[in-house]
Amino acid sequence: MLRAGRLLAVSLSRLHASPTNSSHSMAYSAKIGPSILSSDLSCLGSECVRMMECGADYLHLDVMDGHFVPNITFGHPMVECLRKTVGQDPFFDMHMMVSRPEQWVKPMAAAGASQYTFHLEATTNPGNLIKEIRESAMKVGLAIKPGTTVEELAPWANQIDMALIMTVEPGFGGQKFMEDMMPKVSWLRSQFPSLDIEVDGGVGPDTIHKCAEAGANMIVSGSAVIGSEDPRSVIKMLRDAVAEAIQKRSLDR
Numbered sequence: 001m002l003r004a005g006r007l008l009a010v011s012l013s014r015l016h017a018s019p020t021n022s023s024h025s026m027a028y029s030a031k032i033g034p035s036i037l038s039s040d041l042s043c044l045g046s047e048c049v050r051m052m053e054c055g056a057d058y059l060h061l062d063v064m065d066g067h068f069v070p071n072i073t074f075g076h077p078m079v080e081c082l083r084k085t086v087g088q089d090p091f092f093d094m095h096m097m098v099s100r101p102e103q104w105v106k107p108m109a110a111a112g113a114s115q116y117t118f119h120l121e122a123t124t125n126p127g128n129l130i131k132e133i134r135e136s137a138m139k140v141g142l143a144i145k146p147g148t149t150v151e152e153l154a155p156w157a158n159q160i161d162m163a164l165i166m167t168v169e170p171g172f173g174g175q176k177f178m179e180d181m182m183p184k185v186s187w188l189r190s191q192f193p194s195l196d197i198e199v200d201g202g203v204g205p206d207t208i209h210k211c212a213e214a215g216a217n218m219i220v221s222g223s224a225v226i227g228s229e230d231p232r233s234v235i236k237m238l239r240d241a242v243a244e245a246i247q248k249r250s251l252d253r
């Protein structure tokens with residue numbers, strides 16, 4: 001009973017927790033989440049700790065099932081181990097590149113996920129899935145692949161915490177950034193001014209300004225951060241670029 005109470009308290013605290021941030025000028029703020037896909041997967045726990053120590057606002061954890069995408073990574077047992085290693089504080093943004101996202105909601109919540117980001121292309125009933133995720137005390141993220149229009153995501157935007165605009169075909173790290181996805185971000189920002197908008201794929205110091213100007217505020221970066229000799233500086237550079245764009249947008253309003 002005591003354990004059940006503690007689990008509920010932890011779950012509720014995660015529901016209300018957000019990735020840490022430093023800007024309060026708008027409803028949304030700049031947050032950088034390294035994608036650990038590019039790290040040495042045999043040292044995932046220490047890599048997650050290292051990223052948080054380097055100033056990451058949250059951790060973006062890529063779950064791939066070898067079916068929705070042509071690659072396999074890990075599932076909820078690994079997330080449970082990572083949660084024990086990094087402690088309760090870090091925000092785990094689970095990017096569920098899986099064919100049956102309904103199947104993993106409860107296991108991921110029990111393992112310590114903070115946000116469950118599923119793909120619109122992977123479900124026929126987004127509304128029901130959003131409800132299940134909320135009932136499991138996680139935040140809700142909704143992702144679209146490059147071939148999916150932002151208008152298809154829009155009907156759900158008021159029910160979610162975060163929209164993820166993929167800037168590569170999901171499946172692998174280290175791909176080229178698709179700049180032609182930026183109109184999706186700009187349109188979403190214009191329609192949903194306080195929504196968290198995340199970009200993922202090929203984002204680093206060379207491409208961050210496009211994302212920031214378009215209105216993205218949650219930045220996933222894998223190879224550019226993890227492959228860098230100085231991840232702390234890269235994380236700071238990315239966050240500063242986004243914070244500056246947010247400030248500029250608030251002055252222009």
Ligand SMILES: O=C(CO)[C@H](O)[C@H](O)COP(=O)(O)O
Nearest residue numbers: 035170171173174202222223
């Ligand atoms: O979801 C992903 C791939 O499906 C990864 O998060 C993404 O590609 C990040 O890696 P990089 O920054 O190296 O492109």
